[in-house]
Amino acid sequence: MAVERTLAIIKPDAVGRGLTADIISRIHAAKFQIVAIKSLRLGKKQAEGFYAVHRERPFFGELTAFMSAGKAVVMVLEAENAIAKWRDTMGATDPAKAAHGTIRKELGESIQYNCTHGSDAAETAAAEISYFFSGAELA
Numbered sequence: 001m002a003v004e005r006t007l008a009i010i011k012p013d014a015v016g017r018g019l020t021a022d023i024i025s026r027i028h029a030a031k032f033q034i035v036a037i038k039s040l041r042l043g044k045k046q047a048e049g050f051y052a053v054h055r056e057r058p059f060f061g062e063l064t065a066f067m068s069a070g071k072a073v074v075m076v077l078e079a080e081n082a083i084a085k086w087r088d089t090m091g092a093t094d095p096a097k098a099a100h101g102t103i104r105k106e107l108g109e110s111i112q113y114n115c116t117h118g119s120d121a122a123e124t125a126a127a128e129i130s131y132f133f134s135g136a137e138l139a
């Protein structure tokens, strides 16, 4: 298995509910290295750019409004097989369908307010990481 990097976001729902430390503890428990981390508030346009792949979906407006409604924590996580491993740690998009013990099952409120984001493939991870981080931030 190759060492990979993936982009993780603690979304504004989870930050607003005071879940940042809990989620970071789960990241450490799952043995990821946090290569880079920052707290920021996405602008609406920045959220629309990040989720451009979903722009035709009926939930796009709500999603980008929600993602720009408060602070988020964005991180680059590194581990063997990090992309699939972080998706397993988060659980399915819909908390109601997520496996027991996953972040979304235990902390998520709905398919939209699902606490965290993770890249879904190697190319997406590279693009999503460079959306937020560059240069010495990734050293």
Ligand code: CMP
Binding pocket: 054, 059, 063, 093, 111, 112, 113, 114, 116, 117, 118
């Ligand atoms: P995420 O993994 O960040 O990818 C796209 C996001 O859109 C997803 O998590 C949810 O927050 C949101 N989402 C996906 N499906 C729906 C849906 N059916 N209704 C509302 N929001 C959704």
